[in-house]
Amino acid sequence: MxxxxxxxxxxxxxxxxxRFTGDVDLSQLSSEGETRGDRVSLYIHIPFCRTLCPFCCFNRYLFKEEQARSYFIDLRKEVDMYGALGFKFNDFYFGGGTPTVLMDELGDFIAYLRAKFDVRRISLETTPRELTPDTVAQLQTLGINRLSVGVQSFDNTLLKAMGRTLFKGEDSIEKLKLVQGKFDTVNVDLMFNFPTQTLEQFRSDVKIFKDMGIDQATFYPLMPSPHKMDALERKFRRVDTSREKRFYDIILHEVLDSGYKPATAWCFSRGDRMIDEYIIDYDDYIGVGAGSVGFLGGDFLVNSFSLEGYHNLVAQGKLPIVRMRRxxxxxxxxxxxxxxxxxxxxxxxxxxxxxxxxxxxxxxxxxxxxxxxxxxxxxxxxxxxxxxxxxxxxxxxxxxxxxxxxxxxxxxxxxx
Ligand SMILES: C[S@@+](CC[C@H](N)C(=O)[O-])C[C@H]1O[C@@H](n2cnc3c(N)ncnc32)[C@H](O)[C@@H]1O
Ligand code: SF4
Missing domain, CATH: 1.10.10.920 (Arc Repressor Mutant, subunit A)
Structure with a gap:
């Protein structure tokens, strides 16, 4: 209740x-940059994926190399605009999409950030499929502190229902073995309350995470957008939120009671508190990239979601913010x-x-x-x-x- x-x-x-408005008033940005610019984190959105998962509501597009290369150029220009406004970022979060789709561009972009800012911490999301010995070594060299791997489930039947058919649960386990101990924190994302997912399947996912001794897990309840929800319900009948609490109770009993500490209500870590969400760690954050959302001094700032719209604005030397809400x-x-x-x-x-x-x-x-x-x-x-x-x-x-x-x-x- x-x-x-x-x-x-x-x-x-x-x-x-x-009720976001298209009348974007960015006049407060420069004063925020000058007064609080060193207490704002930077979220960098890389909206490309090699395949698109049907349940996912993030701004993501099928990977095309040329388009992605030009996107990294725009990202630099956008970050430069914030630098010119006085922002001095220390803490960086790469999310997606799949930030590792072009490792050479990612490497150059991180080198550019290091030249421009005092980089203290970098968090980065990826999928198990991306992790090869070579990419893992590169990510280590780039100084990634927290690596977050979107596993979703280790159960092959469920992965198939999720539309993640190209990668098996046992392959994810092998990839996680490859990264364990190589970063300050390794996080796995696991989803719960997906239609057809049983409590037993979820319990088994949690057990694998614990048995492997992974540093951290973030458990996401299924959160479809309205049209994704319609599509899921056409395929699986009902998305039943009344089951959600029973999944969450498994997290409380199997994870919290086994000594993991909650960094958030969904993220549990072994050992010291390791923060997951940039929106929790910092009161204010700027988002760069297509479809990223920032929050600054009480204003939500929303970037253009369309790749073309994003590029056109940045090419004109304008911040690509198209909606805001004070x-x-x-x-x-x-x-x-x-x-x-x-x-x-x-x-x-x-x-x-x-x-x-x-x-x-x-x-x-x-x-x-x-x-x-x-x-x-x-x-x-x-x-x-x-x-x-x-x-x-x-x-x-x-x-x-x-x-x-x-x-x-x-x-x-x-x-x-
Ligand atoms: C933006 S994704 C990036 C991770 C990476 N691309 C992957 O899929 O492995 C971050 C996490 O959001 C979660 N997620 C994506 N769509 C979701 C949805 N509709 N409901 C709940 N969680 C979702 C997944 O657990 C995913 O790992
Ligand atoms: S869940 Fe991850 S891999 Fe799948 S479409 Fe979303 S961002 Fe891309």
Missing amino acids: IPWFVGSVVRNEGKKFL LSELEHCRYYMLTQFFGMGLNAESFRKRFGADIHSKLWAELIFFKMAGIIQERDGLISVSRRGMYPVGTMMKEFFASLNTLREYCIESGI
């Missing part, structure tokens, strides 16, 4: 994502609370520094509700998420991502 309630509140709030102060406080709770806790002093006010006065009704529902507890200025609160907090985040997916689908289909 509580997860449903909090999820529906976020879902309704999330609909406001569709949050009201209350929305901004709530967004901050949501992301911090997803990261398992909120520091009241950090809230005061960001908003110049006490969280208990700004969000008193929300805090009372969350406390009464047993979702959070407060001690010495730290508001932390309880074990019982993890699923509802994940549900809130899922609804937030679902509204982003709706926005993505709208932009992709409208050629924005």
Whole structure:
């Protein structure tokens, strides 16, 4: 009941994502760059994949070499524009798509970042299929700190249902053996509540992850955009969200109770806290590349999703931001609370520094509700998420991502 309630509140709030406006006012960017430019992380989107998974809602296109090479040139130009505005990034997150589709371009791009910024940490996503001894050695040389591998499942029947037919579960295991111990953190992405997925299949995926002693796993509940949902339901009948909690309980029992620590409600690590989500680690982030979304000082900034639109704007020396939404102060406080709770806790002093006010006065009704529902507890200025609160907090985040997916689908289909 509580997860449903909090999820529906976020879902309704999330609909406001569709109220993004095309009147883009970037006047605050240079002052943000000058005042807070060293406390902003950089997300770099590489939207190319060798095959396209039917369930995926990210901005991705079938890989074409020439197009991808010219895209890397545009990326540099876009980063240069942020550099000129005073941004000094230290923390970088390459997501996709598949950032490793062109290793030579990736290498040159990282060298360029190192020449321009004080690079402290690089996170990078890839698929198991991309990992050869050669690419792994190159990624090590490039100084990738956190390597995230999208396994989705080790179960071949499920992989087939997901449309990931070219790579088998046993091959993923071999690829993971190849990367283990070679990076500060190796993460695997596993999905749950996919139609046809059984609890037993998921339990077995979790067991393989644990038995292999992989550093970190991020468990994604299926979050289809509206049209992807229709397509999945035509193929498999119903996407049944009522089963989701039973999958999540497996994570709590098999992962959390085995000593893994939650970095977020979906990401669990062995040993020290290893952060997964750039939106949790940094309050503000800039996104570069086609279809990336940034968040800066209360503004969501959305880049052109179309490769052509992206290229045309960058070629004219313009930032490719085509939509934005300025949050009201209350929305901004709530967004901050949501992301911090997803990261398992909120520091009241950090809230005061960001908003110049006490969280208990700004969000008193929300805090009372969350406390009464047993979702959070407060001690010495730290508001932390309880074990019982993890699923509802994940549900809130899922609804937030679902509204982003709706926005993505709208932009992709409208050629924005
Ligand atoms: C953008 S993908 C990049 C990883 C890489 N391209 C791959 O597929 O292996 C990051 C992760 O998002 C998750 N993901 C993609 N589409 C999803 C969806 N519709 N619902 C839930 N998770 C999804 C997958 O677990 C995937 O590994
Ligand atoms: S899940 Fe990964 S490989 Fe599949 S289409 Fe999405 S980004 Fe590409």
